[in-house]
Amino acid sequence: MPDNLPKDIQAVRSEAEQFINDALQPLDKDAADAGDKVRAASKAAGFYFKTQPEEFGGQPASTLELTVLRETFAACNSPLTRYIFGPGPGVLHVAEDDLRADYLEPVLRGEKRGAFGFTEPDSAKRPSWGVVDGDHIVINGQKSYVTGGATADFISALINVEQADREKAGTAMIVIDKNDDGVVMTRQFSSMDGSDHAAFSFENVRVPLHRVIGKLGEGMPRALASIGNVRMMVSAQATGMCLWALDYIEQHLNAPHRSGSPLSSREGVRLRYADMRIEVYAARSMLYRTARLVDAGENAVNETAATKVFATEVAGRVVDGAVQLFGGQALVTGHPLEALYREVRSLRFVEGASDLLRLNIAKGRFELQKGRL
Numbered sequence: 001m002p003d004n005l006p007k008d009i010q011a012v013r014s015e016a017e018q019f020i021n022d023a024l025q026p027l028d029k030d031a032a033d034a035g036d037k038v039r040a041a042s043k044a045a046g047f048y049f050k051t052q053p054e055e056f057g058g059q060p061a062s063t064l065e066l067t068v069l070r071e072t073f074a075a076c077n078s079p080l081t082r083y084i085f086g087p088g089p090g091v092l093h094v095a096e097d098d099l100r101a102d103y104l105e106p107v108l109r110g111e112k113r114g115a116f117g118f119t120e121p122d123s124a125k126r127p128s129w130g131v132v133d134g135d136h137i138v139i140n141g142q143k144s145y146v147t148g149g150a151t152a153d154f155i156s157a158l159i160n161v162e163q164a165d166r167e168k169a170g171t172a173m174i175v176i177d178k179n180d181d182g183v184v185m186t187r188q189f190s191s192m193d194g195s196d197h198a199a200f201s202f203e204n205v206r207v208p209l210h211r212v213i214g215k216l217g218e219g220m221p222r223a224l225a226s227i228g229n230v231r232m233m234v235s236a237q238a239t240g241m242c243l244w245a246l247d248y249i250e251q252h253l254n255a256p257h258r259s260g261s262p263l264s265s266r267e268g269v270r271l272r273y274a275d276m277r278i279e280v281y282a283a284r285s286m287l288y289r290t291a292r293l294v295d296a297g298e299n300a301v302n303e304t305a306a307t308k309v310f311a312t313e314v315a316g317r318v319v320d321g322a323v324q325l326f327g328g329q330a331l332v333t334g335h336p337l338e339a340l341y342r343e344v345r346s347l348r349f350v351e352g353a354s355d356l357l358r359l360n361i362a363k364g365r366f367e368l369q370k371g372r373l
Helices: 007-024 034-045 063-074 079-083 090-094 097-108 219-254 267-295 301-326 336-346 354-366
Strands: 114-117 129-133 136-147 154-162 168-177 183-190 196-208
Touching: 007 034, 007 063, 034 079, 063 219, 063 267, 090 097, 090 114, 090 154, 090 219, 114 136, 129 168, 136 154, 136 168, 154 219, 168 196, 168 219, 219 267, 219 301, 219 336, 267 301, 301 336, 301 354
Parallel strands: 114 154, 129 154
Antiparallel strands: 129 136, 136 196, 154 168, 183 196
């Protein structure tokens, strides 16, 4: 639960709330330099470095602390919160030598941007594959939904690798530079929440072996580990959205109404509002328990997936309920609930669609005896 937090994390949450009041809310969110001002303020406050490794000057926070912060910042419903945290290493956290110097270090300095290539198009005849050729891997295939791919400098892609004799070597996470010969951006598009994506094809792209993250055969576990971290982030953001929506609609329901009594006095309204609170209470309980499991070093793959499914689906129902209680004006372009309504729907697809994760949870139990209640 969000209760009984360690005193140091309670203090960090209070600092985050003060940061929102003093540094975030006074800014014009549409100003050209708003992002730069948020970054500067975040660095001064220390939040910027909580997602970065210690060897690069970072002050990495625990999963529980990051959960508290991400939920708190999401609960203020400001587009400027995306500038608060510095770029993290992601799957590149084990990078060494040239891979570290050419990609990891520039990412952490903010000089380069990476994107994650996992999703294959439905029309693909086979998943993206690579064949070892001397000190290179020759890659062919496609990635269909690379978030931020159009503006990224490179893609960390999951590739099925074969040795030169066609013996399978397993999966690998491989850094593919967008300047490599044979890399083609085939499509650029935006989703309803306003985020940008791209599709790529790889046509005999020669990538040096030193751009393999870790070792051949480690690709899927590394991808899933990175995805697990993102699922916790998305879950915290989802519950933060719920907190904002509940506060917003509560103020609306308690406000004077043309009928002479506030909407909050009506039994039907109270029933719907109570259901929203019940679900958010359950989602936050799940979120904080899972964060503690992750920090304890437990195998929490199933719990992380379950949390992501539940928290994002609750957020969808809560925001939808808030729209219904507010009325048709909530769907007018520019209304805060209208924007949130579009944003929250996409969360059920991020890092694994809900039904796919349901299947993985069942597989984890039936075939691997993983997961707890």
